[in-house]
Amino acid sequence: MSNTGAPQRMFVRRMRFPYPDSLKAWWNPARPEFSHVVNAASLAMPFLEPYLIETMRKAKERIADPKLQQDVDLYIGQESTHFRQHQQFNKRLADLGYKTVPNLEATLKADYDALARTRSFTFNVAYAEGFEAMALTIGHMLVEDREFLFGGADPAVASLVLWHFVEEIEHKCVTYDVFKALDGRYAWRIYGLLYATVHIIARTRQGYRAMLIEDGLWYTLKSRLALYRLLARILLKLTPRLLRVLRPGYDPRSVRDPAWVAAWWRLHGEGRDGLGQLDTTRLSSPVPIPRTA
Ligand SMILES: [Fe+2]
């Protein structure tokens, strides 16, 4: 393993995130707005990720390179575990009584059914690569800002999100390689990136807005200012990374993996327990520290 940007070997990992019975939607009590941004994004995963899987399954049939076919299988394995974990977490959110959860789930299901049914194969591969390129920038942002965003948060939820993005960083090359092998046109790559980004942002906003309304926070000045400050902070960190993706010569291999992520991989490879329950009071450490350590 290295953090030089060379492709990692991918692993499909079985994870356990022990949510407490008392889990709240504000799983980061200091940051209810960030909690709901993540909650809203989580609601998309059981619809978005099966759509990506289906697209990559079809793509695999058209690929000749056996190494890339193997990468696609590992990608599908990782995305399958992601959406199943998010399903469990989303069920906890629904059980907390948020009325927006079933409504948003129905909207997301309709969105991805329609994309898969009515759009071209080229569009779906470009969407997949666009989403993955954006997810890579988000993964880097979350890891870099982990102490601010997840400090003092529920260990299981913070570990779920960080594990998901550790693996997003790990499979950063797969949809890019597939897109390059099957099409590779710059205009389609950029269209896929912009479409996926605008789509996910719009649905995430719809979700966190609805949940913040249900919590009675959306119309309070304090919460709205906290939300805008948070979004500005995120945007500031994402923009230079997204600009890099827009360059014609962009290749995810040139994006160096964060040292914290390389340390996560190393700990997991050593069979270390507790990565599903990180100590969120020690996130400033250059290596992940399990809560039980
Ligand atoms: Fe994923």
Ligand SMILES: [Fe+2]
């Ligand atoms: Fe992914």
